[in-house]
Amino acid sequence: QKEVEQNSGPLSVPEGAIASLNCTYSDRGSQSFFWYRQYSGKSPELIMSIYSNGDKEDGRFTAQLNKASQYVSLLIRDSQPSDSATYLCAVNYLGGTASKLTFGTGTRLQVTL
Amino acid sequence: DTAVSQTPKYLVTQMGNDKSIKCEQNLGHDTMYWYKQDSKKFLKIMFSYNNKELIINETVPNRFSPKSPDKAHLNLHINSLELGDSAVYFCASSLQRYNEQFFGPGTRLTVL
Numbered sequence: 001q002k003e004v005e006q007n008s009g010p011l012s013v014p015e016g017a018i019a020s021l022n023c024t025y026s027d028r029g030s031q032s033f034f035w036y037r038q039y040s041g042k043s044p045e046l047i048m049s050i051y052s053n054g055d056k057e058d059g060r061f062t063a064q065l066n067k068a069s070q071y072v073s074l075l076i077r078d079s080q081p082s083d084s085a086t087y088l089c090a091v092n093y094l095g096g097t098a099s100k101l102t103f104g105t106g107t108r109l110q111v112t113l
Numbered sequence: 114d115t116a117v118s119q120t121p122k123y124l125v126t127q128m129g130n131d132k133s134i135k136c137e138q139n140l141g142h143d144t145m146y147w148y149k150q151d152s153k154k155f156l157k158i159m160f161s162y163n164n165k166e167l168i169i170n171e172t173v174p175n176r177f178s179p180k181s182p183d184k185a186h187l188n189l190h191i192n193s194l195e196l197g198d199s200a201v202y203f204c205a206s207s208l209q210r211y212n213e214q215f216f217g218p219g220t221r222l223t224v225l
Contacts (some may be wrong), residue, residue: 031163032212043203044156063126088156092212099212100169 004091006104014112018075021107023089026070032092033065033072034101039085048074078112116140117217119204125148125223126194134220136204138156143186144168145212147179161188162187189224194224 003026013019021035032051036044050056050063050072062075072091076083086106092099122131138145146169147159159194161169162181187204203222204217 034213038154043219046213046215049213063177086154090171090214098159099209100158101214102158105153 004073004089004102004104006087006107008087008105010105012110012112014078015113017078017079017082019089019109019111021074021089021109022071023073023091023104025089025091025102027072027091027093027106028067028090030067030070030093031099033063034090034091034092035058035061035072035074036088036103037085037108038088041058044088064066065108079109081111081113084111085110096098117204117206117215119202119217119220121220122218123221125225126208126223128194128196130194131190131192132222133188134202134204134222136187136217137216138185138217139205140206140215142206142208142215143183143184144207144212145181146207146208147189147198148203148205148216149185150203150219152200160187162190181193181223188208193224194222196224198222201225 003025035048038044048063050065056063060077064073086108088106089104090101144163145216146161150156159173160179165181178190181187201219203219205214207214
């Protein structure tokens with residue numbers, strides 16, 4: 001069974017600090033990786049995608065991928081109270097002719113004042 | 114607005130009833146999905162259609178039947194609803210070659 005693992009949290013960081021969210025996955029054949037943010041009662045919102053090893057930066061967000069170690073992380077710099085949400089890691093598996101996303105259970109982030 | 118839309122937003126019904134949820138996307142995507150998010154917030158894929166063709170069919174009771182009249186629409190019909198069907202159902206869409214999926218607002222189904 002292909003799995004995506006995340007620490008459920010809550011991860012509590014003070015405003016202005018760096019939040020670091022981690023995710024590991026089980027299938028070495030995974031091809032693409034995504035981070036979604038989900039506010040309570042809302043739908044998942046895509047915030048980052050990463051396809052190759054290394055770092056990818058977009059504003060205050062940096063995604064990091066290490067395929068050899070099978071982990072992907074999300075760094076949020078200058079954390080704001082509005083960043084408080086559940087962050088879902090998703091991994092794309094290709095099975096036959098169809099690719100699909102498998103989601104982790106999410107890490108709840110709390111940014112405190 | 115370009116988006117993925119779903120109707121209804123809330124659905125409250127009795128056990129044994131049949132209900133449908135509709136989804137539409139105007140993003141020009143070729144692939145659409147249904148996900149179920151349970152009370153523990155775990156998001157799990159149920160079905161996927163690419164250009165009206167079913168390409169993913171996870172282990173879902175056959176009381177659930179998706180239907181895609183065209184590549185912009187994907188509906189979900191549920192027969193003989195059970196208490197365990199209570200969840201939030203999300204529709205999503207993507208371009209198959211990229212698989213960056215965009216989600217609709219969700220339908221909260223409550224079975225009494």
